[in-house]
Amino acid sequence: MxxxxxxxxxxxxxxxxxxxxxxxxxxxxxxxxxxxxxxxxxxxxxxxxxxxxxxxGTEGPPMVIAGFATREDAENWLKNHPKPPHMAFVLIADEYHTVYYWREHNLRRMPSTPTVEYHLEEMMKAGLPPPVATFDTREEAKAWFYKLPQKPSQAVIQLGGEPYLAAYHRNIDHLAFHPFSLVDRLKESKPQP
The missing domain is CATH 1.10.287 (Helix Hairpins)
Structure with missing residues (x-):
């Protein structure tokens, strides 16, 4: 179309x-x-x-506009951006953060957000999905993923003995790894009835 x-x-x-x-x-x-x-x-x-x-239309976690290896890299990007986005997601060391920018005051913030944790929690409602492949290192998983003829938006893998979600962000050509154990952290942060 x-x-x-x-x-x-x-x-x-x-x-x-x-x-x-x-x-x-x-x-x-x-x-x-x-x-x-x-x-x-x-x-x-x-x-x-x-x-x-x-x-x-994919099952993957929400789209991000950028990915950074360190918080310092992300802060430098945000500080030097001539027109920062407002309410957009970025990844810092594969963790979701929301970029906030208020033009009137040139105020820029980038707090972490439990976006991927909610996505993983939703995926686990019917039980932990089975892994499609097993790897010892991220490098092995990355090499496998980039050799796939069709890169899915997400794939459940076993990485170093733990279940992970490999999430591919096509727009920035970045493969992020999210451990399903993040859901435990989310449960701990929720108020108990």
């Missing part, structure tokens, strides 16, 4: 709905939706939007 054509057709559809809508609040929301699609087109982000939509 041609994403540019689809965006154009979606804008036209929103316009038709806008004409039939009576509520000023709903008219404004339809305009915002159409303007968001125009923004994607005029800023040349059609392919990024197409990739985003493709990622939504």
């Amino acid at each position: 041609d994403i540019g054509k689809s965006i154009f057709e979606a804008i036209n559809l929103l316009g038709l709905i806008h004409e039939k809508t009576q509520s000023p609040e709903e008219k404004e929301l339809l305009l915002i939706a159409a303007e968001a699609l125009r923004f994607i087109n005029t800023t040349g982000q059609q392919y990024e939007f197409e990739d985003y939509r493709e990622d939504l």
Whole structure:
């Protein structure tokens, strides 16, 4: 499907709905939706939007916009970014963090967030999925994954004797490893009834 054509057709559809809508609040929301699609087109982000939509259809954890080996690397990126994102996910040492940026005060923050923990918890509701492969090291797992003809958005593997989720972030070509034991940490942080 041609994403540019689809965006154009979606804008036209929103316009038709806008004409039939009576509520000023709903008219404004339809305009915002159409303007968001125009923004994607005029800023040349059609392919990024197409990739985003493709990622939504996968079973993997939420999309990230960047990955960093260390907190220091991430902080330098955020500090020097001319137009930082607001409420976007990044990985720091394969842990999810949310980037917050408030333009009015040039305030930039990047707290950790239990995003992947909730994803793993959801996966485990029917019991721990069986691993598709077993490895001693991350390097072995990475080599195996990158040799796959079709890279899945996620795969359960055994890594060093523990179950892990190997999550592939196509948009940044990054393979992250998340131990299922993170769910225990999430349970510990939840208030007990």
